[in-house]
Amino acid sequence: MxxxxxxxxNVGVELAALTSGNTAIGGLxxxxxxxxxxxGGSGISAMTLEHYPAMTEKMLAEIETEAKERWxxxxxxxxxxxGRLEPGDQxxxxxxxxxxxxxxxxxxxxxxxxxxxxxxxxxxxxxDQGAQWVDARSSDDAAAARWVKxxxxxxx
Amino acid sequence: xxxxxxxxxxxxxxxSEEDVSPPEGVATVGELLTWLEGRGPEFADALSDxxxxxxxxxxxxxxxxxPIGPNDEIALFPPVTGG
Numbered sequence: 001m002x003x004x005x006x007x008x009x010n011v012g013v014e015l016a017a018l019t020s021g022n023t024a025i026g027g028l029x030x031x032x033x034x035x036x037x038x039x040g041g042s043g044i045s046a047m048t049l050e051h052y053p054a055m056t057e058k059m060l061a062e063i064e065t066e067a068k069e070r071w072x073x074x075x076x077x078x079x080x081x082x083g084r085l086e087p088g089d090q091x092x093x094x095x096x097x098x099x100x101x102x103x104x105x106x107x108x109x110x111x112x113x114x115x116x117x118x119x120x121x122x123x124x125x126x127x128d129q130g131a132q133w134v135d136a137r138s139s140d141d142a143a144a145a146r147w148v149k150x151x152x153x154x155x156x
Numbered sequence: 157x158x159x160x161x162x163x164x165x166x167x168x169x170x171x172s173e174e175d176v177s178p179p180e181g182v183a184t185v186g187e188l189l190t191w192l193e194g195r196g197p198e199f200a201d202a203l204s205d206x207x208x209x210x211x212x213x214x215x216x217x218x219x220x221x222x223p224i225g226p227n228d229e230i231a232l233f234p235p236v237t238g239g
Contacts, residue, residue, distance in 0.1 A: 033239055055215035092239050121238025122163035133164045136235030
């Protein structure tokens with residue numbers, strides 16, 4: 001399930017809804033991303049997440065489909081917020097549920113790594129030095145690259 | 157065709173979207189970027205570092221060699237930074 005929204009979300013409520021009624025699930029992995037108050041030595045008072053709505057929905061759906069093809073998932077969820085957020089606010093939540101923990105852990109990490117490099121969101125940080133667009137990180141590309149298909153370990 | 161600009165490409169060009177009709181001969185993503193670059197100083201500045209620009213054609217990532225047509229929606233943006 002994909003949700004792109006301005007509103008906050010309740011992790012417990014979302015997880016309960018995701019697994020409700022499915023007793024084949026034995027493992028549930030979840031990642032929640034929060035707004036930090038520092039970036040590269042500058043204090044951040046807030047950030048605004050801009051996105052490309054039509055492409056965001058399409059890319060997140062593709063990423064979720066790919067995860068379901070690679071791992072035996074019983075359920076999955078991606079929630080990503082947009083708009084103005086402050087330090088401590090939740091930005092993103094990814095969850096993967098499977099019969100066993102390994103698929104849940106791996107799929108959760110995969111969803112997050114691919115989302116970071118493929119979903120069209122951009123962060124504008126409000127810092128001491130004014131508003132600045134965040135630069136992409138090469139470490140995110142490296143994290144996503146380890147799931148590229150040629151790697152036999154990625155296909156489960 | 158419809159062009160969309162996001163993040164600092166929107167700031168630098170001063171546009172979030174526009175409809176354009178490039179001349180014949182502008183048939184690929186790469187040719188479109190080169191044509192856009194010649195439209196004025198804002199575009200020349202915004203497009204000066206091609207490595208820093210990603211392009212999507214009809215909501216899918218595209219390469220410089222990919223074809224474009226009059227009914228396409230083409231988005232220009234920096235590498236993504238969500239999550």
